[in-house]
Amino acid sequence: MAHIPRLSEILYVGLCCEIGTPTEVTIRRDVLDMGDTIDEKISKISKDVDTTRRMLSGSYREGFRFNTSDRDYMMWLCERYFLINDISQLRDYSSNLDIILMDVTDTPPGFVRLQLLTRPVYNFFTSAFVPLNDRIYISSFFLRQFFVEKCSSLMKYQHGHEHGPCFSGYLSGDVDIAFCFTCKYWPPQTNDWIERCFRHNWPPASVLKDILNNNYHCVAIGSNDTSVGNIFNWRFSFSLAEQKLVYSMNHTQFMCYGLLKIFLKEVINKNVEEPLLCSYFMKTSMFWLIQIGHVRWSPDNLLECFWKCLKYLILCVYRGKFANFFIPQNNLFINKIVGIARESLLNQLYQYYRMGVSCLQLSSTVRSILEPALSGPCDIQFSGRVCEEIGCVINDLQMLEELQEIVLMPCHFFLFLKSMDTLLNLSLSPYSSLTLQCCTADVLALTTFVILKYSSNSKNKLMYNLGKMLCNMLKVSARIGTISHSLYLALYYFRTGRYNKALNVSNLVKQRLSEHFILYYTTPVDRHRYSEEISHLSLSRKMKATWVVNLKFYYGIYFIEELILEQVEDKLKTPHGQFRTYPIFILVEMLSALSNYRLGNRAQYLQSLTDLHTLLLYDDGRYILPFHRDISWQILGICQQVVGDLHGALQSYQESLKQKSGHGTEMAAHSRIHNIRHQLSKNRRV
Numbered sequence: 142m143a144h145i146p147r148l149s150e151i152l153y154v155g156l157c158c159e160i161g162t163p164t165e166v167t168i169r170r171d172v173l174d175m176g177d178t179i180d181e182k183i184s185k186i187s188k189d190v191d192t193t194r195r196m197l198s199g200s201y202r203e204g205f206r207f208n209t210s211d212r213d214y215m216m217w218l219c220e221r222y223f224l225i226n227d228i229s230q231l232r233d234y235s236s237n238l239d240i241i242l243m244d245v246t247d248t249p250p251g252f253v254r255l256q257l258l259t260r261p262v263y264n265f266f267t268s269a270f271v272p273l274n275d276r277i278y279i280s281s282f283f284l285r286q287f288f289v290e291k292c293s294s295l296m297k298y299q300h301g302h303e304h305g306p307c308f309s310g311y312l313s314g315d316v317d318i319a320f321c322f323t324c325k326y327w328p329p330q331t332n333d334w335i336e337r338c339f340r341h342n343w344p345p346a347s348v349l350k351d352i353l354n355n356n357y358h359c360v361a362i363g364s365n366d367t368s369v370g371n372i373f374n375w376r377f378s379f380s381l382a383e384q385k386l387v388y389s390m391n392h393t394q395f396m397c398y399g400l401l402k403i404f405l406k407e408v409i410n411k412n413v414e415e416p417l418l419c420s421y422f423m424k425t426s427m428f429w430l431i432q433i434g435h436v437r438w439s440p441d442n443l444l445e446c447f448w449k450c451l452k453y454l455i456l457c458v459y460r461g462k463f464a465n466f467f468i469p470q471n472n473l474f475i476n477k478i479v480g481i482a483r484e485s486l487l488n489q490l491y492q493y494y495r496m497g498v499s500c501l502q503l504s505s506t507v508r509s510i511l512e513p514a515l516s517g518p519c520d521i522q523f524s525g526r527v528c529e530e531i532g533c534v535i536n537d538l539q540m541l542e543e544l545q546e547i548v549l550m551p552c553h554f555f556l557f558l559k560s561m562d563t564l565l566n567l568s569l570s571p572y573s574s575l576t577l578q579c580c581t582a583d584v585l586a587l588t589t590f591v592i593l594k595y596s597s598n599s600k601n602k603l604m605y606n607l608g609k610m611l612c613n614m615l616k617v618s619a620r621i622g623t624i625s626h627s628l629y630l631a632l633y634y635f636r637t638g639r640y641n642k643a644l645n646v647s648n649l650v651k652q653r654l655s656e657h658f659i660l661y662y663t664t665p666v667d668r669h670r671y672s673e674e675i676s677h678l679s680l681s682r683k684m685k686a687t688w689v690v691n692l693k694f695y696y697g698i699y700f701i702e703e704l705i706l707e708q709v710e711d712k713l714k715t716p717h718g719q720f721r722t723y724p725i726f727i728l729v730e731m732l733s734a735l736s737n738y739r740l741g742n743r744a745q746y747l748q749s750l751t752d753l754h755t756l757l758l759y760d761d762g763r764y765i766l767p768f769h770r771d772i773s774w775q776i777l778g779i780c781q782q783v784v785g786d787l788h789g790a791l792q793s794y795q796e797s798l799k800q801k802s803g804h805g806t807e808m809a810a811h812s813r814i815h816n817i818r819h820q821l822s823k824n825r826r827v
């Protein structure tokens with residue numbers, strides 16, 4: 142046991158590398174928080190009564206980035222209903238909304254029935270309205286069925302099916318979406334929890350106040366009780382409160398929570414088709430142990446922290462009762478972990494108990510961290526300078542990747558610009574502020590092409606003034622965004638026939654992309670030089686000077702004529718998608734080749750085509766991500782076809798078809814191949 146503190150510290154450092162350092166976790170949370178803030182501000186000024194709000198919850202929202210993590214969303218309608226748990230709360234009612242009363246009569250702890258008090262103003266889900274005892278209730282069962290059917294028919298998720306309260310599907314990863322109602326009046330069943338928080342001083346008073354000032358949700362799922370009335374029951378969900386509780390954890394507590402999740406996945410539930418335990422139980426165990434567990438949460442005590450959490454979980458399985466953190470009367474094990482299944486699980490957990498804390502070595506992740514320390518002296522240390530260089534690059538790369546998670550729909554672009562004054566007056570963290578800056582650069586650039594789409598028939602004088610405004614918007618976007626944002630300006634110049642300017646901008650971007658210290662997803666960066674030349678800059682200046690992203694090509698927003706066919710075909714294949722990213726290194730060469738061709742610079746456009754072809758042939762993933770290879774070969778073929786190299790274009794399109802589909806270009810490739818073969822046949826006849 143004398144070596145346990147040292148092993149705990151080694152495990153803590155290893156988990157920071159595996160799960161995330163305090164700075165990385167803060168970046169992830171701040172960026173997503175800013176995205177939620179933007180959505181909230183947009184929804185407040187939107188006049189569309191059908192506006193839906195979607196909130197990311199679960200592990201990803203909390204700051205984890207496990208490869209196998211799915212995305213959990215909660216979705217509800219805005220400005221459609223007024224949810225209350227007491228008639229006296231009608232004093233706050235002032236709109237033409239459906240009034241819904243939460244009825245806890247004859248419902249299990251943690252569940253509620255939703256009674257419709259008024260004639261429905263909106264008929265979005267009338268199929269879920271069921272009469273019962275001369276009252277109208279909203280059935281969680283029928284509404285869930287309605288929601289799953291809608292998602293299956295309207296959305297592009299693959300393998301869509303019902304999973305608990307959620308519609309579950311696949312979209313570049315597993316996605317779960319739960320429909321719910323939101324309420325601002327906290328239910329009386331949580332009064333004991335609030336008193337307990339004050340008594341144990343966790344969470345801190347400021348966090349508790351923040352939780353109570355925000356909403357909670359009612360999710361469309363009944364209890365595990367199989368009674369007939371269960372189709373009317375809705376489950377209380379405190380996901381937003383849980384997120385804030387996880388945020389309030391210190392980093393040792395967060396690492397212990399992550400360690401429990403790893404142990405659950407790699408040990409307890411390994412090779413188990415229908416596991417009894419889920420990560421929600423691990424999170425709830427953490428909440429109870431932090432609040433009343435008298436545990437010393439520090440890096441040198443991490444193993445002991447894990448062991449106490451595991452023992453608490455085993456005790457709950459032994460008793461057959463696992464109390465919900467907010468409503469302890471709600472036994473999370475009811476009708477789930479019972480009988481033979483409970484006995485089997487208890488025997489399994491008892492084996493780990495007999496092994497002691499060494500059971501952690503059953504986890505491949507933990508074993509890879511601890512084995513070097515257990516096999517001999519572990520004196521590997523980095524100098525402060527090396528750690529600083531590595532940390533600088535890792536944190537900036539984390540920020541760059543997280544920024545790509547924020548997606549605004551084209552219908553919200555103008556609403557975003559309208560809400561800018563409000564957003565700029567918020568008190569923001571550096572990472573939130575940078576998120577807002579990057580979103581602004583995106584929206585300014587993309588909005589110019591939206592305006593351009595609807596202004597092609599305007600009069601000459603109007604177009605001249607409009608063109609100046611659009612140019613200024615793109616220049617501002619390039620000034621405040623990443624290196625890549627300048628390419629939107631080049632695309633605009635090319636589309637409007639100003640090929641010299643398009644060439645100048647694309648050459649400037651190409652020159653900046655050749656620097657050794659640029660930061661791109663997969664391109665190795667000279668950490669020493671990056672730290673030496675960039676680390677002293679502010680986040681904003683770093684982004685503008687060195688960060689590179691792939692361009693977002695939204696469906697319905699067309700940038701240049703040469704790529705319209707690909708965008709249209711991709712849209713047909715994924716009818717409810719928002720955008721595809723196009724590889725920046727490929728687009729730069731494309732604009733260079735096409736601009737030189739339009740200007741009659743034969744040697745230059747041939748050189749650009751050669752550079753583009755060479756990049757595709759020899760790139761090892763540093764500049765072209767695997768799912769970009771299909772569109773990259775397609776772009777090479779387009780360039781070759783434009784300049785008249787039909788045989789080369791034919792080969793490129795055929796090569797595009799061999800790649801793993803990432804952009805839905807198959808139909809476009811077949812169409813272009815057909816046209817080329819027709820042209821070649823026509824040329825032979827002539």
